[in-house]
Amino acid sequence: MKDGVGGTKVPHIRETLDEMNFLLKKRYECRLIEIIQNPAEIEKYKQGLFNQWISILGSYREISEKDDRKLPEIPSEYIILGALAEGLVKIVLFFNKPGDYLSIEQRDRTLGKLRNKLITMIKEQKKEPDDKKIKELSDSLELIAMLRNNFIHFPFYFHDDYRFMWVFFQVFAHLLDKFSLWEYLDNSDVEFIKRVALNKPTGIKLLEVDLYEQ
Known part of the structure; x- marks a missing residue:
């Protein structure tokens, strides 16, 4: 630790990293375990998670609703949509069984690995009777994970398809609907998600069956 202004001690970045690792992996995780045992606290925490998700959705809406969408903005859109997809999958799993979710190792809480847990849970709980869906x-989440990983690592080249955005919102609407989570969103966000999800692109279909239908 080095000396700062007035003789105060300023931690080196290594010490800061060690402290953050401790806080994120130990203290905050223990605090979460306490929260999930208190019904009132966990409801507040759940709404807080959705407030974060809604804030990220707002960032996407700012870009997507502009009249002059520019090519350099495309990576930003995918990065935001990737965060929304990963966040929603985590929220669904956490809401279902908070204790089981927290027992998953931090390194395994990635979209790619959580996708399999989500699909298994949907099958076990019979949330979706249609095997095709x-x-x-599962395939849509694999595509989303690939797009997210590609764009978040600042690609020198990328493949964009106007139908990809629709797939993202098909997944969002499907999960929000199947797990009865619409109530956590305000009407404006609900209408936006449903509108994009139901605005099926023309041309060759990416999905054999729509995940979300009105």
Whole structure:
């Protein structure tokens, strides 16, 4: 630790990293375990998670609703949509069984690995009776994970398809609907998600069956 202004001690970045690792992996995780045992606290925490999710959705809406969408903005859109997809999958799993979710190792809480847990849970709870839709959801999440990983690592080149955005919102609407989570969103966000999800692109279909239908 080095000396700062007035003789105060300023931690080196290594010490800061060690402290953050401790806080994120130990103290905050223990605090979460306490929260999930208190019904009132966990409801507040759940709404807080959705407030974060809604804030990220707002960032996407700011870009997507502009009249002059520019090519350099495309990576930003995918990065935001990837965060929304990963966040929603985590929220669904956490809401279902908070204790089971917290027992998952931090390194395994990635979209790619959580996708399999989500699909297994949907099958076990019979949330979706249509096997085709379950397969389409799994494949859609695999595509989303690939797009997210590609764009977040600042690609020198990328493949964009106007139908990809629709797939993201098909997944969002499907999960929000199947797990009865619409109530956590305000009407404006609900209408936006449903509108994009139902605005099926023309041309060759990416999905054999739509995940979300009105």
